[in-house]
Amino acid sequence: MNLRPLLRKLPIERFRNPPPVVPVVRFDGVIASRQWRGSMSLASHAGALDRAFRLHDIAALAIVVNSPGGAPVQSALLYRRIRALADEHKVPVFAFAEDVAASGGYWLALAGDEIYAEETSLLGSIGVVSAGFGFTRLIDRLGIDRRLYTAGERKSLLDPFSPEKAEDLDRLTGLQADIHAAFKDHVHRRRIGKIDPADETLFSGDILTGRMALARGLIDGIGDLRSVMRARFGDKVRLVPVAVERRRRLLTRRRPFVTGESLSLLGDIADWLEARLMWAKYDL
Numbered sequence: 001m002n003l004r005p006l007l008r009k010l011p012i013e014r015f016r017n018p019p020p021v022v023p024v025v026r027f028d029g030v031i032a033s034r035q036w037r038g039s040m041s042l043a044s045h046a047g048a049l050d051r052a053f054r055l056h057d058i059a060a061l062a063i064v065v066n067s068p069g070g071a072p073v074q075s076a077l078l079y080r081r082i083r084a085l086a087d088e089h090k091v092p093v094f095a096f097a098e099d100v101a102a103s104g105g106y107w108l109a110l111a112g113d114e115i116y117a118e119e120t121s122l123l124g125s126i127g128v129v130s131a132g133f134g135f136t137r138l139i140d141r142l143g144i145d146r147r148l149y150t151a152g153e154r155k156s157l158l159d160p161f162s163p164e165k166a167e168d169l170d171r172l173t174g175l176q177a178d179i180h181a182a183f184k185d186h187v188h189r190r191r192i193g194k195i196d197p198a199d200e201t202l203f204s205g206d207i208l209t210g211r212m213a214l215a216r217g218l219i220d221g222i223g224d225l226r227s228v229m230r231a232r233f234g235d236k237v238r239l240v241p242v243a244v245e246r247r248r249r250l251l252t253r254r255r256p257f258v259t260g261e262s263l264s265l266l267g268d269i270a271d272w273l274e275a276r277l278m279w280a281k282y283d284l
Contacts, residue, residue: 023052027045027067044245047244053085061086063094063112067105072183095112096112101122101123106124127205
């Protein structure tokens with residue numbers, strides 16, 4: 001039973017005129033399809049977004065982004081979920097970049113109807129990158145034979161244990177160009193009338209500070225969550241943090257040398273190293 005209409009009839013100011021409510025959902029970490037500590041995806045944040053939009057009488061949603069990017073699909077899925085809920089509930093969205101909102105992190109920030117950052121926040125990096133390693137000389141030195149069997153001539157694209165092929169690089173370049181084009185279209189749609197549509201240097205993958213991003217139209221202003229929301233909705237606005245529920249894997253002391261869990265742990269370590277490399281780019 002919704003008691004709010006009855007409470008508004010009471011001669012108490014906070015019931016008659018309740019302060020505006022702005023739920024706050026944080027997006028911290030690398031955007032990844034596989035869930036692990038320090039990552040985020042639609043699966044990790046869908047519940048928090050649903051709870052945020054179910055709060056009574058919300059005036060807006062605030063999202064706080066601190067991410068160097070990651071999986072483009074998960075960035076797009078998070079963006080779509082935020083926009084779908086905002087349109088359904090007819091609620092504006094404000095995005096706030098903290099230390100970093102770059103690459104997929106900036107894609108996510110574009111879910112905001114307005115985007116704010118600090119003067120020294122790092123934003124942009126509108127591009128696509130693919131990195132890996134080649135181990136052919138190592139396995140030759142160790143005397144290891146690589147045995148790879150595929151059905152489909154391109155199934156083993158850029159296999160790290162096979163010699164690099166020019167046709168594989170051409171294929172990868174084509175994939176990156178298509179993803180980059182989608183990113184550019186996304187920015188043009190969301191920042192229409194705010195960026196120079198002829199300025200292709202925006203999409204070079206360069207990193208911009210908050211002040212530089214403001215001058216180029218990638219954000220709407222310099223400011224922090226509390227200050228902007230108080231200026232927009234009044235000093236009595238209620239900022240309500242909505243927690244993100246993350247699954248944690250429990251580790252036991254005794255485990256066989258090689259098990260499914262130990263291999264998963266090795267995967268977590270590899271993910272952590274990859275995340276540290278992504279963050280290191282912005283440790284200026």
